[in-house]
Amino acid sequence: MKQNKITLVTSGVLLVIFLCMLFTFQVRQTEVAVVTTFGRYSHSVTNAGFQWRLPWPVQKVYWFDNRLQTFESKIDQPITSDHISLLISVYLGWRITDPKLFLESFNGDITKAEQTLEPIARNAKNGVIGLHRFSDLISTNQADLKFDQIEKEMFDAVQAQAKSNYGLAIESLGIKQLNLPDSITPTVFERMKKERETLVATYQSEGDREGKSIKAKADNAANDIIARANAEKEKIIGQAEQEAAKYYAQFEQKPELARFLFDLKAIEASLKERANLILGPQTPPFSLLNGATNGSPSTR
Amino acid sequence: MERNIQPIGIINWCALLVAAVISAILARYASAAAGTAGVAFLVLGFLVAVVSYFQMRLEERERLERLEFDELKKSKGASTLFTEGADTFPALRSRQQFEKFVIPIFTALLFLLQAGAAWWLWQWLGKASPPKLNAAKMALALYALFALILFLLGKYSSSLARLEGQRLLRPGAGYLMLGAFISGLAALSEAAVLGDFPKVDLSIAYGLGVVLALMAVETLVGLVLEIYRPRVKGQEARLLYESRLIGLFGQPGGLVTTAAQALDYQFGFKVSETWIFKFLKEAVLLIVLLQLGALFLSTTFVIIDPNEQGLLEHFGRQGGARATLEPGLHFKWPWPIDKVYRYQTRQIRSFVVGEVPDSDEASARTVLWTKPHFKRAEGEGPEAPGMLVASRSQTTQTNKNEKPVPANILTVSIPFQYRITDPVAWAYHHADPDQLLQKLANREVIRYLINVDMDSIMSDNRLAAAQEIRRRVQARADERKLGVSIVFVGLQDIHPPLGNKQIQVAAAFEQVFSATQQKQTNILYWQAYAARTIPAALASATNIISEARNVAVSKVALAEGESARFTNQMAAYQASPSVYTSRSYLETLARSLGPASKYVITATNTQDVLTLNLEENIRSDVLKSIIAPPDMNKAATNK
Numbered sequence: 001m002k003q004n005k006i007t008l009v010t011s012g013v014l015l016v017i018f019l020c021m022l023f024t025f026q027v028r029q030t031e032v033a034v035v036t037t038f039g040r041y042s043h044s045v046t047n048a049g050f051q052w053r054l055p056w057p058v059q060k061v062y063w064f065d066n067r068l069q070t071f072e073s074k075i076d077q078p079i080t081s082d083h084i085s086l087l088i089s090v091y092l093g094w095r096i097t098d099p100k101l102f103l104e105s106f107n108g109d110i111t112k113a114e115q116t117l118e119p120i121a122r123n124a125k126n127g128v129i130g131l132h133r134f135s136d137l138i139s140t141n142q143a144d145l146k147f148d149q150i151e152k153e154m155f156d157a158v159q160a161q162a163k164s165n166y167g168l169a170i171e172s173l174g175i176k177q178l179n180l181p182d183s184i185t186p187t188v189f190e191r192m193k194k195e196r197e198t199l200v201a202t203y204q205s206e207g208d209r210e211g212k213s214i215k216a217k218a219d220n221a222a223n224d225i226i227a228r229a230n231a232e233k234e235k236i237i238g239q240a241e242q243e244a245a246k247y248y249a250q251f252e253q254k255p256e257l258a259r260f261l262f263d264l265k266a267i268e269a270s271l272k273e274r275a276n277l278i279l280g281p282q283t284p285p286f287s288l289l290n291g292a293t294n295g296s297p298s299t300r
Numbered sequence: 301m302e303r304n305i306q307p308i309g310i311i312n313w314c315a316l317l318v319a320a321v322i323s324a325i326l327a328r329y330a331s332a333a334a335g336t337a338g339v340a341f342l343v344l345g346f347l348v349a350v351v352s353y354f355q356m357r358l359e360e361r362e363r364l365e366r367l368e369f370d371e372l373k374k375s376k377g378a379s380t381l382f383t384e385g386a387d388t389f390p391a392l393r394s395r396q397q398f399e400k401f402v403i404p405i406f407t408a409l410l411f412l413l414q415a416g417a418a419w420w421l422w423q424w425l426g427k428a429s430p431p432k433l434n435a436a437k438m439a440l441a442l443y444a445l446f447a448l449i450l451f452l453l454g455k456y457s458s459s460l461a462r463l464e465g466q467r468l469l470r471p472g473a474g475y476l477m478l479g480a481f482i483s484g485l486a487a488l489s490e491a492a493v494l495g496d497f498p499k500v501d502l503s504i505a506y507g508l509g510v511v512l513a514l515m516a517v518e519t520l521v522g523l524v525l526e527i528y529r530p531r532v533k534g535q536e537a538r539l540l541y542e543s544r545l546i547g548l549f550g551q552p553g554g555l556v557t558t559a560a561q562a563l564d565y566q567f568g569f570k571v572s573e574t575w576i577f578k579f580l581k582e583a584v585l586l587i588v589l590l591q592l593g594a595l596f597l598s599t600t601f602v603i604i605d606p607n608e609q610g611l612l613e614h615f616g617r618q619g620g621a622r623a624t625l626e627p628g629l630h631f632k633w634p635w636p637i638d639k640v641y642r643y644q645t646r647q648i649r650s651f652v653v654g655e656v657p658d659s660d661e662a663s664a665r666t667v668l669w670t671k672p673h674f675k676r677a678e679g680e681g682p683e684a685p686g687m688l689v690a691s692r693s694q695t696t697q698t699n700k701n702e703k704p705v706p707a708n709i710l711t712v713s714i715p716f717q718y719r720i721t722d723p724v725a726w727a728y729h730h731a732d733p734d735q736l737l738q739k740l741a742n743r744e745v746i747r748y749l750i751n752v753d754m755d756s757i758m759s760d761n762r763l764a765a766a767q768e769i770r771r772r773v774q775a776r777a778d779e780r781k782l783g784v785s786i787v788f789v790g791l792q793d794i795h796p797p798l799g800n801k802q803i804q805v806a807a808a809f810e811q812v813f814s815a816t817q818q819k820q821t822n823i824l825y826w827q828a829y830a831a832r833t834i835p836a837a838l839a840s841a842t843n844i845i846s847e848a849r850n851v852a853v854s855k856v857a858l859a860e861g862e863s864a865r866f867t868n869q870m871a872a873y874q875a876s877p878s879v880y881t882s883r884s885y886l887e888t889l890a891r892s893l894g895p896a897s898k899y900v901i902t903a904t905n906t907q908d909v910l911t912l913n914l915e916e917n918i919r920s921d922v923l924k925s926i927i928a929p930p931d932m933n934k935a936a937t938n939k
Contacts (some may be wrong), residue, residue, distance in 0.1 A: 207819030218830030223838030229841030240852030
């Protein structure tokens with residue numbers, strides 16, 4: 001009896017669960033659902049929560065994620081209008097807007113939807129890049145740069161195609177990767193290196209130039225200082241001579257005495273060093289020696 | 301009761317053999333992993349069926365022998381000539397021998413085969429090729445057919461074994477049922493292949509490998525337990541090579557009965573009749589139900605860990621005021637009405653834009669430009685293509701005709717750290733918010749670098765750049781409603797690329813630094829020269845001037861002195877001009893002629909030649925002066 005009760009309750013609970021599974025379904029906050037009746041679309045459920053349904057195979061429920069999906073395109077190699085090849089990939093943020101159309105277009109498969117978006121994204125991306133110069137993408141000059149505009153153009157192109165055809169909407173587009181192909185990279189490296197080498201040369205010559213100019217300035221300044229000093233010297237000596245001349249005016253009072261004294265001084269000065277003198281007997285005071293030989297002094 | 305079961309035995313092993321061979325071909329053709337695993341089971345089943353068939357034949361011969369003996373006994377009556385000797389029943393003896401030696405040896409062999417098959421299967425599955433799609437339909441049909449045939453045969457044999465107590469049919473029947481079951485699984489896995497789930501095939505095969513290993517364990521355990529089993533007289537020996545596990549397929553008696561039988565057999569008494577076993581048997585359903593009930597009730601509360609936040613959904617809808625659950629205990633409606641999704645919001649999450657630092661090189665204490673320090677996949681160069689960066693010098697130098705690529709490439713590695721601040725936004729707005737954030741960050745880094753000067757971002761602008769990138773990514777994330785806060789952005793690495801062997805870019809950059817150093821050195825050298833030269837010039841200038849001053853002063857002083865003296869001399873001269881002149885003349889002469897060597901030639905009118913040797917007095921450098929005697933008188937009289 002007890003066993004029976006348990007069996008009864010258990011089977012009752014199992015029946016309820018089974019019926020719930022057959023007649024109800026839930027839609028999560030993050031989902032939208034499409035209900036089909038005998039394979040024909042009957043309605044979409046966009047409000048999350050508890051829902052009634054008829055059991056399979058009468059009604060069938062498809063659930064889709066209604067959140068923003070992120071999809072990254074493949075990297076490929078478009079060419080800019082000034083013939084520079086780039087590697088570029090973009091990411092798309094998209095969302096299912098019309099679950100019915102989405103179900104019809106892709107059988108509800110997000111992977112298939114992304115496979116469909118891939119060529120659209122690449123087409124838009126490569127087309128837009130072809131319209132722009134390389135400097136629109138890379139430049140220190142804010143005015144030249146059209147990066148945001150390029151993204152916008154790509155977005156518009158993708159949106160125009162995707163808008164009404166697939167039951168999904170593109171909400172954002174951004175450039176994920178921007179590179180140069182391997183064939184160009186070495187030339188860029190080479191140029192970067194050359195640029196650096198130019199800088200090295202510039203720095204070296206700048207160093208030389210500045211060094212030399214410092215040296216020249218220093219030499220100039222030194223010469224100037226010496227020249228000024230010499231001029232000063234001449235001036236000082238000139239002044240001194242001028243001053244001395246005042247005193248020498250005294251000599252004008254008795255010029256013959258002055259000359260005599262100068263002669264004396266000159267003799268004295270010239271005989272300072274060891275000199276050999278050969279003197280005649282007329283030279284006073286040696287004239288006295290004459291007297292000794294002749295017997296009388298003859299000074300006068 | 302005494303029906304000859306040998307034909308059925310033959311049919312069993314033949315069926316298993318045929319199924320095994322065809323399965324093997326099929327599995328190879330369709331490269332089905334589950335099918336290959338099934339072959340192992342079928343071959344084992346075939347072996348077991350063959351052995352039990354031989355045992356059947358022996359028992360049959362024994363039975364005939366006994367019948368014959370009984371007939372003989374009856375016809376001969378109570379003849380004493382006939383005695384029951386040891387060699388009277390050769391069939392009985394050979395059966396006993398068979399049971400004593402062949403069966404244990406075969407069982408041991410079976411164990412080795414099972415274990416070996418399991419091991420081989422495991423190895424083989426590691427390098428199995430994916431199932432072929434074109435063969436799947438045919439394989440599906442054939443496997444389904446096998447499943448049906450084997451099931452019918454197995455069911456028949458197992459019913460016969462149960463109803464008529466033909467224990468020798470049981471092992472074969474068990475393997476037939478198992479073969480049917482596995483063929484069914486193989487068919488299922490082929491269906492999965494058709495339905496584009498090729499993984500299922502491999503999972504089933506792995507599962508079968510596990511079953512095979514379990515069977516091997518069971519055989520081993522059976523062998524060991526056989527040694528310790530009490531021998532009850534008259535009890536029919538169990539077939540050692542029969543698997544109880546496989547028996548489950550053949551006997552619908554269920555788990556409990558099989559377990560009870562196994563226990564009874566092992567301990568030699570009716571364990572299944574003890575009260576505890578009976579209780580367990582009755583209560584097992586209740587216990588299971590209680591367990592399930594407890595499991596169900598455990599879904600009525602949830603404990604959120606300290607680093608988490610939970611999102612509550614009521615029938616999939618966001619749970620109103622209780623949408624986000626803070627750490628702690630929370631009650632909720634049981635599953636599947638309320639569900640809680642956990643998010644580790646307080647945890648710092650991180651990712652890297654650009655190059656991912658190589659963890660192997662993390663032990664190195666220094667990170668140099670010229671040494672590779674990033675994670676590389678096989679076959680890649682030392683560096684991936686870096687990021688494009690504009691350069692101010694480049695834009696000014698661009699020659700439009702030559703079309704150089706006006707961009708630089710830098711190696712960049714920027715770690716980002718972030719934290720989820722709003723789990724609702726994080727979970728409900730984006731299918732893959734983490735990926736989206738990484739892509740946004742990537743885009744912002746590119747966007748920043750293409751518009752910035754290379755030299756400035758590598759040096760003075762570095763910190764500001766990190767701040768700017770963080771600001772922009774945060775703005776983008778807010779715009780996209782990601783519900784995150786960027787905690788940190790660091791320009792961990794931003795430097796020129798290594799380049800390759802021919803073009804060493806990073807090294808060239810380093811040379812620029814050494815060039816600037818050289819420039820500075822040069823300038824400093826000449827500055828030092830200037831610092832030396834100018835003071836030296838100043839010093840010599842001062843010297844010149846002070847010398848000049850000295851000269852000037854002495855000149856003036858001399859002039860002054862001389863003039864003063866002249867005044868006095870003039871007075872003396874005026875007093876007596878001739879005396880003064882001759883006196884001063886003679887005084888001077890005497891004073892100055894002192895050191896000079898003098899030759900006075902007194903004979904004026906002689907014609908002699910005077911020879912003077914002046915050598916001793918004349919040094920080569922000494923001025924020689926010969927002074928003619930001045931006309932003293934004339935000078936004096938002129939006054």
